[in-house]
Amino acid sequence: MITIPYHHIVSLWEEARTKATSINQSVLISYTKKVEQLDPLYFFQKCEQFFPGQRFFWSNPDHSHMLVGAGVTAEFTAVGEENRYHQIEKQWKRFIEEAVCKSDSPNVGPVSYGGFAFDPKKEKTGLWDQFSDALFILPTFMLTKIKDQTYITINYLSDCNENTLKKLVKVEEELMNVSSLKHAGTTSIVKCLEMDPMEWKESISAVTKRITQGQMEKVVLARELRVLFQDKVNVTPVLQNLVEEQTNSYIFTVERGTDCFLGATPEQLVKKLGRKVESMCLAGSIARGATFEEDVQFGQELLADEKNLHEHDLVVQMIRASLEKVCEEVSTPTEPNLYKMKHIQHLHTPVKAKTKEERSISDLVKLLHPTPALGGFPQEVSLETIREVERLDRGWYAGPLGWMDWKDDGEFVVAIRSGLLQGNEASLFAGCGIVGDSDPESEYHETQIKFRPMLSALGGSLT
Secondary structure, eight states: OOOOOHHHHHHHHHHHHHHHHHHTSOOEEEEEEEEOOOOHHHHHHHHTTTSTTOEEEEEOTTSSEEEEEESOSEEEEEOSSTTHHHHHHHHHHHHHTTOEEEESSTTOOOEEEEEEOSOTTSOOOSTTTTSOSEEEEEOSEEEEEETTEEEEEEEEETTOOHHHHHHHHHHHHHHHOOOSOOOOOOOOEEEEEESSHHHHHHHHHHHHHHHHTTSOSEEEEEEEEEEEESSOOOHHHHHHHHHHHOTTSEEEEEEETTEEEEEEEOOEEEEEETTEEEEEEEEEEEEOOSSHHHHHHHHHHHHHOHHHHHHHHHHHHHHHHHHHTTEEEEEOOSSOEEEEOSSEEEEEEEEEEEESSOOOHHHHHHHHSSOTTTSEESHHHHHHHHHHHOOOOOTTTTSEEEEEETTSOEEEEEOOSEEEEETTEEEEEEEEEEOTTOOHHHHHHHHHHHHHHHHHHTTOOOO
């Protein structure tokens, strides 16, 4: 077991204290050490012992990049719509620009993780009280796994004392001393309560009339399923189920005290690495088949379905147009392909580009959110319609969630196929793109399919 030597912690602390005195403000210290391979799920579970309600987990679809964080060294928030992306970016940059950093890798260092509410202008309920309109956290401990390389990062401040430093080293030793995952099953589901299903179907009929009248081309309407459990839900086994069951998905978890937002989303919003930019268009869906032959048949039906192709094309047009404002060499295939997951398959078009000049990841998130896949088209009138007819408080559901580093790089997903755990209850969310010929019963059935990833991870199902 390789741990961070105490004398290195102290040496960086002394350097940062000198710097803090000269600039008259607290200084961040970030120390990253390459360590032996360690399962991120093991680390996530172990962190609960020291940082209950203060953990996060992130994995890309092929698990080649995984992050686990615990503790709160710094927190950055913004309320409301006004420039929230750049408010967060400005706070984060100001915090790290004077940081004292040491790392065994030029590509691993301090990372801030968090997310944004889907629509800060939407009337709020108490459901998302623990999650601000914009919230990012620099964790005290972070495990980074990049392919077969594993790193541990400790983030601490210059105004801490020596007792705190000794405690950090001791906690780090405990966190690294993990042999296996302690298996704990999910608690039993007592009841699933669909929130206003008839009213939701009626809202679809009302919206399709507006679309046929030419007020807009598409609106995404979401609904909530409230799930009641026998006991408090244990986050780790739910997360483990998502990792094992939902291949081809980004897996994410963000704890805030007694609440936890987690999910398995197929949808990347944007990734930036240097000048390279990636995004994806994911809209239009159909169920997986029970047999190989039926699955192929369903996929071919989706690729030929005019309603779904139109819905998908709106997303492609918007993402291309948005990226072309700040990027060059924006490229997409001429036809969508199929993106297959356990319960559902989607029309999918990958997007690649290069930034024209220096742009941050938050610049790109602001440009792209919300895409027509989660809001509608045109953007503003669809958002106004959602505020008017959708009873759900989306909170972070369908919002941008991800991480950003000290180089203005990062990756964000669209937080769908997700749920908010609260003690022995959970709210699950699912939405559908509504166009002129949408059928309420068909859209309702589609949401049933989209609830399945979280329901399955929680140990239940919808009949």
